Amino acid sequence: MKINSKEYxxxxxxxxxxxxxxxxxxxxxxxxxxxxxxxDAINAIKIMEVRGAPLIGATAAYGLVLSILENNDQxxxxxSAEGLIKSRPTxxxxxxxxxxMMNKLSGVSSDKIFEIALNEAKEICNEDEKFCEKIGLNGxxxxxxxxxxxxDTVNILTHCNAGWLATINWGTATSPIYxxxxxxxxxxxxxxxxxxxxxxxxxxxxxxxxxxxPNTLIADNTGGLLMQRxxxxxxxxxxxxxxxxxxxxxxxxxxxxxxxAKDNKVPFYVAxxxxxxxxxxxxxxxxxxEERDSSELSHLEGLDENNNVKKILIYPKKSKSMNLAFxxxxxxxISGLITERGICExxxxxLKKLFN
Ligand code: MRU
Numbered sequence: 001m002k003i004n005s006k007e008y009x010x011x012x013x014x015x016x017x018x019x020x021x022x023x024x025x026x027x028x029x030x031x032x033x034x035x036x037x038x039x040d041a042i043n044a045i046k047i048m049e050v051r052g053a054p055l056i057g058a059t060a061a062y063g064l065v066l067s068i069l070e071n072n073d074q075x076x077x078x079x080s081a082e083g084l085i086k087s088r089p090t091x092x093x094x095x096x097x098x099x100x101m102m103n104k105l106s107g108v109s110s111d112k113i114f115e116i117a118l119n120e121a122k123e124i125c126n127e128d129e130k131f132c133e134k135i136g137l138n139g140x141x142x143x144x145x146x147x148x149x150x151x152d153t154v155n156i157l158t159h160c161n162a163g164w165l166a167t168i169n170w171g172t173a174t175s176p177i178y179x180x181x182x183x184x185x186x187x188x189x190x191x192x193x194x195x196x197x198x199x200x201x202x203x204x205x206x207x208x209x210x211x212x213x214p215n216t217l218i219a220d221n222t223g224g225l226l227m228q229r230x231x232x233x234x235x236x237x238x239x240x241x242x243x244x245x246x247x248x249x250x251x252x253x254x255x256x257x258x259x260x261a262k263d264n265k266v267p268f269y270v271a272x273x274x275x276x277x278x279x280x281x282x283x284x285x286x287x288x289x290e291e292r293d294s295s296e297l298s299h300l301e302g303l304d305e306n307n308n309v310k311k312i313l314i315y316p317k318k319s320k321s322m323n324l325a326f327x328x329x330x331x332x333x334i335s336g337l338i339t340e341r342g343i344c345e346x347x348x349x350x351l352k353k354l355f356n
Contacts, residue, residue, distance in 0.1 A: 001164040001171075001178070002210050003030060009168050010055050011062065011125065013118065016069055018062045022049045023165060027206035028303055035059075038067035038080035045087040045094070048197070052166020053240045053276050054128045057093030060084040061121035064101045068114050077105070089288040090249060090326045091240040092278045097124055125168045131273040131340035132170035139176025139236065139271055139338040140183065146233050147185045154180070155233045157190040157223055160251035161203035162238025162271065172271040173236040174204070176338065181213050189215040190226060194251060196297045196323060223257050227264035235261050236338070239272040246331030246346030247284045248272075252324055258333035270329075270346070271338040274355055290325040297321040 001008070003021075011020050018035040024047065025031045033049060035041050041063030044050050050059045067080035081098050088094060104120045105113055146154050162173035170178060180187050189208055194200035201217050208215040218226070226232050235257055241249040248254070248270045261268035281287060298321060304310040315321075334346035344350035 001169060001207060003207075004210070009125070009129070010165055011050065011058055011168065013062060013065070013122070018059070018066060020044060020050050020059070021165070023051055023203065024049050025309075026165075027202050028309055035062070035066060037070050038063045038083065041066060042080075042083045042087045045084070051199070052161060052163075053091035053093040053238070054132070054167040054172070054273060055165070056088060056091055057097035057275060058121070058125050058128060058168060060087070060094050061097045061101050061124045064098065064105075065114070065117045065121050068117050072110050072113065077102075088290060090290045091276070093240075093275050096275050100124065128167055128273060128275070129169045131275075132164075132167050132172060132175050134340040135172055135271050135273065135338050136170055136175030136179040138340075138343055139269070140179040142234065142267070142269065142336075142338070142343070143176055143180040143185060143187065144183075147180075150233065153186040153188050155188050155190060155231055157192070157226070157232045157235045157257065157266075158204060159192040159200065159235075159237045159254050159257055160194045161199040161207075162236075162250075163204050163207045165203050165207055166238065167273075171207075172238045172273065172338075174207070175271065176236060177208075177213060178211060181211065187213065189213060190223065190232060191215050191217050192220050192223060192253065192257070193217060194253065195220055199251070220253050224260035224264075227260050227266050232261075232264075232266050235266060235268045237268075237270055239270050239276045240326055241281075241287055242270070242272050242277045242337065242351075243281055243284060243287075244277065244279045244351060245282070245348050246334060246337065246351060248329045248331070248334060248337075248346070249284065249287050249289075249326050250329065252327050255327040255329045255333075258329040262333050267335040268329075268333060269336050269338055269343075270334055273340055277351065277355065284328040284330070287326075287328065289327075292323045292325050294321040294323050297323050 163171035331346035
């Protein structure tokens with residue numbers, strides 16, 4: 001998708017270097033960052049220069065390519081794989097991508113390993129782009145249906161950033177939005193700010209602006225009132241880990257939106273590629289929920305009056321805070337899952353029909 005009218009993907013490989021768009025700098029500064037070692041990739045995931053479930057999976061895959069370039073030795077590669085899996089705990093895509101790479105590389109001779117690893121990392125990216133596009137075409141049918149009934153602007157609420165910046169291209173939750181926009185369906189997006197890191201404000205609103213999709217930023221607590229007032233036709237969010245029974249773990253605050261949607265009979269959809277499905281964990285209490293540094297709550301970054309980026313403390317120095325990054329929306333609150341293979345019920349039966 002576009003930034004300053006130029007097409008980008010979120011990650012690419014050039015001259016033995018991995019290039020990323022540094023998402024800690026957006027929306028005020030657009031900077032391409034170079035990753036040269038597996039540790040660079042681990043760090044980029046940890047400090048969220050790259051973020052979003054599919055993109056951190058792709059970065060981990062490229063992290064292994066960098067590891068091979070650094071030191072073409074099996075035990076070094078195994079260490080890198082472990083470090084990458086541990087870099088963030090909640091999104092299953094990290095483990096999915098590392099396992100896929102390591103399976104592909106198992107038993108490969110050292111003279112061929114780099115080429116095979118690079119091809120597989122590129123394939124993970126190409127596949128994600130293709131799957132996100134399909135998610136968009138599948139989700140478009142729901143937006144189309146709403147528009148055909150309403151014959152007026154379709155208002156879509158989204159949380160966090162499940163946009164193209166969270167994937168390789170298109171996004172998951174935003175892909176149906178971009179497809180509807182390209183088709184000429186009048187749409188408007190309510191963008192949850194998504195405290196504490198403000199991925200909605202900093203990233204979703206930014207990318208929708210760049211694609212000229214009408215959107216309005218709202219504080220996280222506003223969605224309920226908008227739904228009561230009939231101002232939201234559909235909610236579409238992303239997923240960091242979807243259990244085989246349809247429960248969805250996504251950015252903190254998603255659950256509250258799903259509750260409000262249920263109470264107001266607003267359809268609540270989750271868009272996800274199959275790389276986000278965890279077929280092993282059966283009980284959502286077993287999902288590791290990331291707890292991030294409390295400074296993400298206590299400090300805010302933005303532009304000062306001289307257009308310089310500045311970080312400020314926003315609450316009492318003595319206050320304690322807790323920063324849980326994800327929550328779980330039980331399947332019973334979800335109207336459907338939009339995947340690359342089609343739309344299904346959020347249930348074991350629904351998912352098994354698409355992914356036998
Ligand atoms: O902490 P983040 O910014 O990595 O969280 C991202 C989300 O919660 C997204 O909704 C999710 O990864 C889906 S991305 C297509």
